[in-house]
Amino acid sequence: xxxxxxxxxxxxxxxxxxxxxxxxxxxxxxxxxxxxxxxxxxxxxxxxxxxxxxxxxxxxxxxxxxxxxxxxxxxxxxxxxxxxxxxxxxxxxxxxxxxxxxxxxxxxxxxxx
Numbered sequence: 001x002x003x004x005x006x007x008x009x010x011x012x013x014x015x016x017x018x019x020x021x022x023x024x025x026x027x028x029x030x031x032x033x034x035x036x037x038x039x040x041x042x043x044x045x046x047x048x049x050x051x052x053x054x055x056x057x058x059x060x061x062x063x064x065x066x067x068x069x070x071x072x073x074x075x076x077x078x079x080x081x082x083x084x085x086x087x088x089x090x091x092x093x094x095x096x097x098x099x100x101x102x103x104x105x106x107x108x109x110x111x112x113x
Contacts, residue, residue, distance in 0.1 A: 065077070069100055070093060072100050074097065074100075085108075
């Protein structure tokens with residue numbers, strides 16, 4: 001259970017109660033609060049995936065099972081498709097395996113850095 005107190009003067013206590021307000025106030029006072037990051041998430045609904053793949057020019061290869069995960073080499077299907085992303089000027093795909101999702105997140109983080 002999280003207890004939010006209206007006063008910043010109340011510290012987080014050792015009795016197991018947590019004051020989100022005092023935690024945030026101390027964080028701001030220290031000056032080490034992270035900068036605000038904004039980004040845009042582009043998404044395609046399942047109903048529009050076929051048209052999206054056609055627009056990319058990869059629909060036939062997708063249906064034929066020729067597209068593979070950029071990280072593990074698994075054939076990409078409607079069931080395991082996690083992400084479509086650009087890399088070095090080409091369209092790449094990531095499957096939904098945990099390690100591939102982590103690798104994609106790392107790749108995106110390194111790109112943003």
